[in-house]
Amino acid sequence: MPELPEVESVRRALAPVLEGRRFAQVRIDDPRLTRPHDRIDVARELEGEVVERVDRRGKYLILRFRSGRALLVHLRMTGSLLHGAVGDDPHRRATIRLDDDSVLAYRDVRRFGTWLLLEPEEVEAYVDARVGREPLDAAYRSKHLAERLAGRRAPIKAAILDQRTVAGVGNIYADEALWRARIHPLVPAADLSPRQVQALHRGIRRALEHGVARQGSTLRDYRLPDGASGTMQHEFKVYGRGGEPCERCGTPIAKTRVAGRGTWYCPTCQAASSSASRPSRSSRHSSV
Numbered sequence: 001m002p003e004l005p006e007v008e009s010v011r012r013a014l015a016p017v018l019e020g021r022r023f024a025q026v027r028i029d030d031p032r033l034t035r036p037h038d039r040i041d042v043a044r045e046l047e048g049e050v051v052e053r054v055d056r057r058g059k060y061l062i063l064r065f066r067s068g069r070a071l072l073v074h075l076r077m078t079g080s081l082l083h084g085a086v087g088d089d090p091h092r093r094a095t096i097r098l099d100d101d102s103v104l105a106y107r108d109v110r111r112f113g114t115w116l117l118l119e120p121e122e123v124e125a126y127v128d129a130r131v132g133r134e135p136l137d138a139a140y141r142s143k144h145l146a147e148r149l150a151g152r153r154a155p156i157k158a159a160i161l162d163q164r165t166v167a168g169v170g171n172i173y174a175d176e177a178l179w180r181a182r183i184h185p186l187v188p189a190a191d192l193s194p195r196q197v198q199a200l201h202r203g204i205r206r207a208l209e210h211g212v213a214r215q216g217s218t219l220r221d222y223r224l225p226d227g228a229s230g231t232m233q234h235e236f237k238v239y240g241r242g243g244e245p246c247e248r249c250g251t252p253i254a255k256t257r258v259a260g261r262g263t264w265y266c267p268t269c270q271a272a273s274s275s276a277s278r279p280s281r282s283s284r285h286s287s288v
């Protein structure tokens, strides 16, 4: 699933081709994309809108229009936005022709992606209710992360997968950040020491920055708007690398499950017992 680095890479590629352009013609073929709103109504509302800015919050791509309205695009599992040549594609779910006659196509194999058109007064409240602070903002400090982790018994990995804890971290970059911070993914969030929270804050930022620098990771469906793949998948420290040696200590990377998600970590660098506080013996399991 596209996470912050993937969506940010899409944003950077789309901004120069969309900003200032008018949606001349919009066709939405899949009713799932806009539900509960009618796809024909949404397409008609979008026609004539002029893109002022292509923005991102967490995993949401936000097309902000001059009218003040915004289209929130969530790519979910397999969505992608392609700009340029349009060939036959059975997975194309929507097509936007711009006023320069170029075409933006939305493709989604599994059809979990969503398009939501919001009125000006709705946009910020909608996003703020679902998405926490942006981890790559210069103003994002470890105290902000500490505030969101305080008192939470959920495993730290589950806590940072919660989009309200920190925006845009998903399964891949959560594992990468925890390896960088040398924190076991199952340690209860509230048990992290202040130093561990600082290390995690730094780990999250570095893992995401690395992903952005490689234009994201293409495991299956993620593509940049010109059809190219990201290259981060060649540089993962732990994600998907079960049995391979940890680059820090040589221990084979282990796999477990946290919050129902495949989770990779180094049993030596990220030993639960090396945590500054006690390992998890709690029988209470809080959900996120």
Ligand SMILES: [Zn+2]
Pocket (backbone or CB within 6 Å): 246, 247, 248, 249, 250, 251, 266, 267, 268, 269, 270
């Ligand atoms: Zn290691």
